[in-house]
Amino acid sequence: MLVLRWAAAGTLVVAICAALWRAAHPPRGATGARAALARYAAHPSAVLALIALVSLYVLSALAPWLATHDPIAILERTLSNHAPSRAFLFGTDYAGRDVFSRVLYGARISLSIALLATSISVVVGTLWGVTAGFYGGRLDALMMRLVDAFLAIPRIVLLIAVGTLWAPLSMSALIIVLGLTAWFDTSRLVRAEVLSIKDREMVVAARALGATDLAIVKRHVLPNVLTPVIVAATLGVAGVIINEAALSFLGIGVPDPTPSLGNIIRDGTPYLASAWWVALFPGITLVITALAYNLAGDGLRDAMDPRQVDR
Amino acid sequence: MGRLLAGRILQGLAVVWVVATLTFALLHSAPGDPFSYQSGRRIDPEIRAHWRYVYCLDRPLSAQYVCYVRSIASGDLGYSISKQRPVRDVLIDYVPRTLELMFLGLCASFLIGITLGVLQARHRGTVVDWGSRGVSLLFYSMPDFWLALMMALVFAYWIPLFPISGIEDVVAAPTYGWWQHAGDHLRHLVLPVATLALMTTAAIARFQRAAMLDAIGLDFVVTARAKGVSEGAIVRHHVLRNALLPVITLAGVTLPSLLGGAVLVELIFSWPGMGYLTAMAVESRDYAIVTSSVLITSVLVVVGTIAADLLYALADPRVRAQ
Numbered sequence: 001m002l003v004l005r006w007a008a009a010g011t012l013v014v015a016i017c018a019a020l021w022r023a024a025h026p027p028r029g030a031t032g033a034r035a036a037l038a039r040y041a042a043h044p045s046a047v048l049a050l051i052a053l054v055s056l057y058v059l060s061a062l063a064p065w066l067a068t069h070d071p072i073a074i075l076e077r078t079l080s081n082h083a084p085s086r087a088f089l090f091g092t093d094y095a096g097r098d099v100f101s102r103v104l105y106g107a108r109i110s111l112s113i114a115l116l117a118t119s120i121s122v123v124v125g126t127l128w129g130v131t132a133g134f135y136g137g138r139l140d141a142l143m144m145r146l147v148d149a150f151l152a153i154p155r156i157v158l159l160i161a162v163g164t165l166w167a168p169l170s171m172s173a174l175i176i177v178l179g180l181t182a183w184f185d186t187s188r189l190v191r192a193e194v195l196s197i198k199d200r201e202m203v204v205a206a207r208a209l210g211a212t213d214l215a216i217v218k219r220h221v222l223p224n225v226l227t228p229v230i231v232a233a234t235l236g237v238a239g240v241i242i243n244e245a246a247l248s249f250l251g252i253g254v255p256d257p258t259p260s261l262g263n264i265i266r267d268g269t270p271y272l273a274s275a276w277w278v279a280l281f282p283g284i285t286l287v288i289t290a291l292a293y294n295l296a297g298d299g300l301r302d303a304m305d306p307r308q309v310d311r
Numbered sequence: 312m313g314r315l316l317a318g319r320i321l322q323g324l325a326v327v328w329v330v331a332t333l334t335f336a337l338l339h340s341a342p343g344d345p346f347s348y349q350s351g352r353r354i355d356p357e358i359r360a361h362w363r364y365v366y367c368l369d370r371p372l373s374a375q376y377v378c379y380v381r382s383i384a385s386g387d388l389g390y391s392i393s394k395q396r397p398v399r400d401v402l403i404d405y406v407p408r409t410l411e412l413m414f415l416g417l418c419a420s421f422l423i424g425i426t427l428g429v430l431q432a433r434h435r436g437t438v439v440d441w442g443s444r445g446v447s448l449l450f451y452s453m454p455d456f457w458l459a460l461m462m463a464l465v466f467a468y469w470i471p472l473f474p475i476s477g478i479e480d481v482v483a484a485p486t487y488g489w490w491q492h493a494g495d496h497l498r499h500l501v502l503p504v505a506t507l508a509l510m511t512t513a514a515i516a517r518f519q520r521a522a523m524l525d526a527i528g529l530d531f532v533v534t535a536r537a538k539g540v541s542e543g544a545i546v547r548h549h550v551l552r553n554a555l556l557p558v559i560t561l562a563g564v565t566l567p568s569l570l571g572g573a574v575l576v577e578l579i580f581s582w583p584g585m586g587y588l589t590a591m592a593v594e595s596r597d598y599a600i601v602t603s604s605v606l607i608t609s610v611l612v613v614v615g616t617i618a619a620d621l622l623y624a625l626a627d628p629r630v631r632a633q
Binding site for chain 2: 045145146148149150151152153154155156157158160161162163164165166167238242245246249250251252262265269272273276279280283286287290291294295
């Protein structure tokens, strides 16, 4: 039965990829999003990254349906730190839990946290950058000096401080904290873009016609900052996933026994020499996820901004 | 030059002040105060009252803030309840070991990164180019702590080449002469430094490659090529010289990720530096250590950035003249 389920999930991945592939080969002279998708598809590494991401999201979303065991239930004691076998594809951890199922569920938690946290950071970073860039002057100077100060703190050190002082963080607090420490670069990018836009003729004309600040921002500024924001967000997801894993690894992220990729590695660390599989497989999943997001971000940058092609 | 330096130092001080305010806000908004618990046990009320008096916690918020900034400015970073010593004394022991890792990690990652960048630019579009870019991006995408674990697994457990923990061999060290001490210390350095270098080198290689490609398109390179200068000589004398400068500024950007990486890398290799101290403070809920490490790492980043800017100004006659 399980084999059939996996076959169905595999088919779904292939179907989504095929649909994307067809969309990426538009009729000649296509413009806008389809043309951008076609430029994206011209990068083999970006295509591979997208396939990896589609698989990761489909498989982890279907985790309850695809897992071979219960990710939290402790199996028999005799099965602790069992090497990978046909019954336990990635082996078992010290408590005798199936690592394969934990990685599936863990990826689901980690990917969800990263997506939600990145949404927060995109909103905050864009608002911050637009406000600073659009109003300029003292407000701009003040806001950007604050960003300078935040950027001077290694992010993981700040996260550790927050996690320790407010321990234990609930899941929603964790997402908010990860989001609120990830927007600094975005705000800088957005501000730079706003500065280059706000004195262009279209904005001057809109202002002459009596448009309000809000209308100008909505109509002219936001559409133009969309490209750098999307690219920064894609690259940002990779960073957030790694930071969440680091916090969970330290025991101040996702609380036990809920699996997250960082948690599972934490469980494997004391037994690294004898049961390496516990730390190895969630780590590989993390690397694939982060790498895919980094490659996808690079591909998106080339696809959405043809001026700035990476040579 | 002097004005440039003065301006940068003022900016740096402003950054540190904002960070100090942030750590104050963090400490203040946290549930409980630094002196309510020690290793899970409630601290005696009289002792707690004494500490609260010493660190101004019994006064109004504004007075607490003034007191906090004043004590930081005078170098008093609070009292570590897990180490039973003032944080400053603890840091004096631990920070130099982190600086050692940082310096060697920075050197290694720049050396590897610049070499890779030059190679990639020279062999642009070939297997060398995309192969090495892929590998460095792979390391860049690895969580630092996992890379450290895998290094320990492969090079300490499976192939026992290097020791996995500490700064020296605790058992054998007393019998060593000084050169054996040095060798032993170096062996302990290899894995943590390699981990830090591998994870930061991709950004440097990428930057160096782009800088090389920018310089290759410049007029004097075309002229040199037209005069029949060999490709190797062009790269060495014309391209590399111009492309090396911008990379210096990257040192300031690399420092935060290197210092952040050091936290978990030091924990895994039990390297008794500031990162290890911070990670251990998570377990013991030592507020003073955790917030001080936010402050100290940001000071190190600010100092590193100013140093990189200075170095850049010294190396580039155009900036020096300004």
